[in-house]
Amino acid sequence: MKYFVSGSKSIFSLPESVIEVIDFFISLEAEFLVGDCYGVDAAVQKYLESKGYSNVTIYCSGESPRNSFVTGAKVHSCAEAAKGLTGSAFHYVKDIQMANDCDVALVIWDGKSKGSEKNIHRILDLNKKHNFFINGSLLWV
Numbered sequence: 001m002k003y004f005v006s007g008s009k010s011i012f013s014l015p016e017s018v019i020e021v022i023d024f025f026i027s028l029e030a031e032f033l034v035g036d037c038y039g040v041d042a043a044v045q046k047y048l049e050s051k052g053y054s055n056v057t058i059y060c061s062g063e064s065p066r067n068s069f070v071t072g073a074k075v076h077s078c079a080e081a082a083k084g085l086t087g088s089a090f091h092y093v094k095d096i097q098m099a100n101d102c103d104v105a106l107v108i109w110d111g112k113s114k115g116s117e118k119n120i121h122r123i124l125d126l127n128k129k130h131n132f133f134i135n136g137s138l139l140w141v
Contacts, residue, residue, distance in 0.1 A: 002102045003104050004101070005022070005033070005034050005108075007108030008040055008113035009038055012039060014044065015136070018108055018133050026051060033056075033059060034057070034059070035094055036067050041067065045058065045067065046069045054071060054073060058073050059097060062077065095119055105123045106130070106132075107130070109134045
C-alpha cells in the first residue's frame, strides 16, 4: 500500500492525531510517498526517520530533493515532466505524480495553502481513499 502524505508549508510539527494515523500506516508496512518541501513534508520525513522507518519515497520536481531526512529513502525525480515549468507549476508536478501513484492520501492543511488545497481536490477527483486534517480536525473518509 502506498500512502501519500502532504500538507501546508506553514505547519512544522505534526499533531498527535496525525502521528497516530502515520503510526497506523507504519504498522501496515505502507510505503510513504512524501514531497521534498519544508513544513509538513520535512516534519513527516523527520518523524519517519525518528521511528527508523525507511519504506519511504521522496518525490521531487528537480533532479534531487531539496530536503531528504530519511536514511535509506528512495528518490523519485519528476524532473523530466517538470522541465520548462517555473514557480508553483514546477512543484505541482511531483504532487500530481504522488496523487496518481498512491492508494491512500493524508493531507494536513492549514486552510490557506493553495498547494494543499489542490492536493485535496486531486485526491477527490481521483476518487482515492483519504484522510484530511483541516484546521485541527482529522476527517476520515
